[in-house]
Amino acid sequence: MAEKSHTLFICSCERTMPLDAAAIGRGCKGAAIESANHLCRAEIERFSIAAAKGGDITVACTQEAPVFNEVAAESGGNASLSFVNIREHGGWSKEAKAAGPKMAALLAAAAVPMPEVPLVPLTSEGVILVYGRDEKAIEAATLLKERLDVTVLLSKPGPVSPARVSDFPVARGSIVSAKGHLGAFELTVDDYALPKPSSRDKFAFDTGRDGAKSRCDLILDVSGGAPLFPAHDLRDGYLRADPNDPAAILRAVMKAGELVGTFDKPRYITFTESLCAHSRSKIVGCNRCLNLCPTGAISPNGDHVAIDASICAGCGSCAAVCPTGAAAYALPPVDALIGKIRTLLSVYREAGGANPALLFHDAEHGLEMIEMLARHGEGLPANVIPVQVNEVTQIGLETLAAAFAYGAASARILMRARPRHETEGAIRTISYADTILKGLGFGEDRIATIETDDPDAMGRALYETAKAKSQSKTASFMPLGRKRDVMRTALRELQEVAPAPVDVIALPDHAPFGKIEVNAEGCTLCLACVSACPTGALSDNPEKPMLKFAEDACVQCGLCKATCPEKVITLHPQIDFRAATAEARIMKEEEPFECIRCSKPFGTKSTIERITAKLEGRHWMFQGRAQRLDLLKMCEDCRGIVAIEESFDPHEAPARPHVRTTEDYIRERDETKKS
Numbered sequence: 001m002a003e004k005s006h007t008l009f010i011c012s013c014e015r016t017m018p019l020d021a022a023a024i025g026r027g028c029k030g031a032a033i034e035s036a037n038h039l040c041r042a043e044i045e046r047f048s049i050a051a052a053k054g055g056d057i058t059v060a061c062t063q064e065a066p067v068f069n070e071v072a073a074e075s076g077g078n079a080s081l082s083f084v085n086i087r088e089h090g091g092w093s094k095e096a097k098a099a100g101p102k103m104a105a106l107l108a109a110a111a112v113p114m115p116e117v118p119l120v121p122l123t124s125e126g127v128i129l130v131y132g133r134d135e136k137a138i139e140a141a142t143l144l145k146e147r148l149d150v151t152v153l154l155s156k157p158g159p160v161s162p163a164r165v166s167d168f169p170v171a172r173g174s175i176v177s178a179k180g181h182l183g184a185f186e187l188t189v190d191d192y193a194l195p196k197p198s199s200r201d202k203f204a205f206d207t208g209r210d211g212a213k214s215r216c217d218l219i220l221d222v223s224g225g226a227p228l229f230p231a232h233d234l235r236d237g238y239l240r241a242d243p244n245d246p247a248a249i250l251r252a253v254m255k256a257g258e259l260v261g262t263f264d265k266p267r268y269i270t271f272t273e274s275l276c277a278h279s280r281s282k283i284v285g286c287n288r289c290l291n292l293c294p295t296g297a298i299s300p301n302g303d304h305v306a307i308d309a310s311i312c313a314g315c316g317s318c319a320a321v322c323p324t325g326a327a328a329y330a331l332p333p334v335d336a337l338i339g340k341i342r343t344l345l346s347v348y349r350e351a352g353g354a355n356p357a358l359l360f361h362d363a364e365h366g367l368e369m370i371e372m373l374a375r376h377g378e379g380l381p382a383n384v385i386p387v388q389v390n391e392v393t394q395i396g397l398e399t400l401a402a403a404f405a406y407g408a409a410s411a412r413i414l415m416r417a418r419p420r421h422e423t424e425g426a427i428r429t430i431s432y433a434d435t436i437l438k439g440l441g442f443g444e445d446r447i448a449t450i451e452t453d454d455p456d457a458m459g460r461a462l463y464e465t466a467k468a469k470s471q472s473k474t475a476s477f478m479p480l481g482r483k484r485d486v487m488r489t490a491l492r493e494l495q496e497v498a499p500a501p502v503d504v505i506a507l508p509d510h511a512p513f514g515k516i517e518v519n520a521e522g523c524t525l526c527l528a529c530v531s532a533c534p535t536g537a538l539s540d541n542p543e544k545p546m547l548k549f550a551e552d553a554c555v556q557c558g559l560c561k562a563t564c565p566e567k568v569i570t571l572h573p574q575i576d577f578r579a580a581t582a583e584a585r586i587m588k589e590e591e592p593f594e595c596i597r598c599s600k601p602f603g604t605k606s607t608i609e610r611i612t613a614k615l616e617g618r619h620w621m622f623q624g625r626a627q628r629l630d631l632l633k634m635c636e637d638c639r640g641i642v643a644i645e646e647s648f649d650p651h652e653a654p655a656r657p658h659v660r661t662t663e664d665y666i667r668e669r670d671e672t673k674k675s
Contacts, residue, residue, distance in 0.1 A: 052076060094378045128150055178229060280531070393425055432511050537549060593633070595635040
């Protein structure tokens with residue numbers, strides 16, 4: 001079967017930017033490169049002819065994508081089109097003449113296939129609750145009544161006049177709790193009451209009742225009170241507008257009118273329950289994701305957590321901090337994102353580029369900032385390569401480690417000056433990566449955030465970042481396996497190419513790598529920690545009493561520490577690059593205690609001696625009875641035999657003291673008085 005042709009159209013956009021076709025050719029091997037100056041208008045026939053022939057066509061323009069799609073459809077061919085922005089990302093810059101390698105990298109990365117993301121269907125039948133305090137809620141409901149099934153709920157209303165005709169229900173009540181999502185909201189309402197039909201100049205309501213339940217598909221909140229949900233702007237189906245802003249109310253009404261039918265949202269997180277280290281035996285270990293989720297989509301569910309895909313807004317904080325890889329981001333998966341970065345950096349070098357710096361950004365804020373800098377400022381530096389992700393908070397340690405292993409000189413994560421939601425997870429990830437980079441000799445300021453809404457401020461920060469030099473050696477590994485496996489591989493490869501590699505680097509708290517220390521004197525080898533460990537980092541030896549620890553498997557979840565009855569375990573976050581090939585370390589071992597009757601090994605010597613010392617002379621069963629104390633030193637079989645032979649009565653406890661009652665106190669008081 002013949003290989004599909006690939007044609008690459010690059011355009012100078014009416015000669016407003018230089019094109020380095022030679023550099024692009026070095027990076028995009030195998031593609032037929034067509035240069036133009038006015039491809040979307042004067043030279044559109046060239047594109048039409050190529051589209052009629054079919055094959056893969058990449059157009060280095062996103063602004064005129066609708067024009068090219070229309071022409072391709074009219075050509076009658078079956079060409080597969082893709083579009084890449086090299087103008088704002090490279091051509092419109094004061095360093096445009098040196099941006100050829102970056103353009104080549106962007107074009108090559110666009111050809112990297114991304115896996116399809118699973119979808120979550122949400123169905124709305126158009127049942128909407130308009131929640132407000134006065135006539136503004138009535139007015140919003142009036143605008144929606146022709147398209148949606150409307151109910152109005154007024155919270156502590158003042159004088160509100162009834163309508164001439166009751167086109168929709170109006171009730172009184174205050175929402176005290178809300179849960180759900182588009183198509184499945186459930187509300188609890190206090191002081192719920194319906195108006196009297198005889199209401200004259202204003203609504204007169206019946207006696208209210210608490211705890212009323214209401215279900216709806218949509219909520220339009222114009223109450224002006226506190227939002228009904230955390231991170232309310234991320235809750236699908238919940239529309240909120242300032243009651244004092246008519247334009248905002250109108251926008252919310254227009255949006256609500258469109259939310260009828262079935263809608264598909266991405267399943268942002270792929271969750272594997274068996275890998276979760278949340279808890280064991282009702283003892284909580286890891287709760288990193290629970291502490292970071294802005295929407296409340298994550299909740300405890302036995303030994304693991306549960307993620308409600310209908311509520312999840314895709315910030316990716318849970319996936320970024322999950323130490324085991326139980327929560328993994330799917331838009332795109334981490335191996336696909338790292339594969340794209342690998343292509344960007346390798347093609348950039350092949351095309352003649354040096355010292356590449358990565359700029360991670362989202363679509364909503366980041367693209368606007370880059371475009372503003374290109375149109376009204378100096379544009380991006382020639383060696384700053386933008387990497388668009390769904391949310392910058394999805395970036396994990398494995399992505400940053402892989403980027404530097406592949407040869408990135410620096411990395412910046414673009415955020416808003418005032419983030420709309422918590423960025424603690426991203427800041428924590430950056431601190432881990434920064435600590436590792438410093439420990440491996442990469443130096444200071446290799447990775448940081450740029451938190452600004454000013455394109456010029458972003459530009460100044462990037463031109464300063466662009467001065468960083470990359471290391472001479474680079475890795476070329478393929479990111480394969482689950483997230484935890486990819487992270488291990490990326491970190492090992494990073495150490496291999498580091499300027500000053502070391503074996504051990506101490507990490508900040510909550511890092512996903514580390515060791516444990518066990519106070520051997522206090523440990524009784526009960527092995528409760530072994531049964532609690534979710535990753536198998538702690539293990540025993542079936543042949544003899546022993547506790548072993550494999551650091552490479554430890555995720556610092558803390559379950560062993562929380563489970564240990566003697567409280568002799570401490571956590572030490574660190575990364576030991578030798579752990580992957582090291583044998584499990586013996587934390588404590590003892591000779592088994594031998595039964596004094598049959599010499600069968602059972603238990604541990606320290607445990608038997610400790611129990612014997614605690615009970616001897618202190619418990620009624622063993623006071624002055626050496627024979628009974630010997631039972632503790634026998635295996636379970638001999639213990640039963642001896643107890644039967646010696647006719648030990650487990651119930652011959654000393655008589656308990658008489659229980660004193662009120663009558664005893666009264667009698668003693670009367671006797672005292674008489675005496």
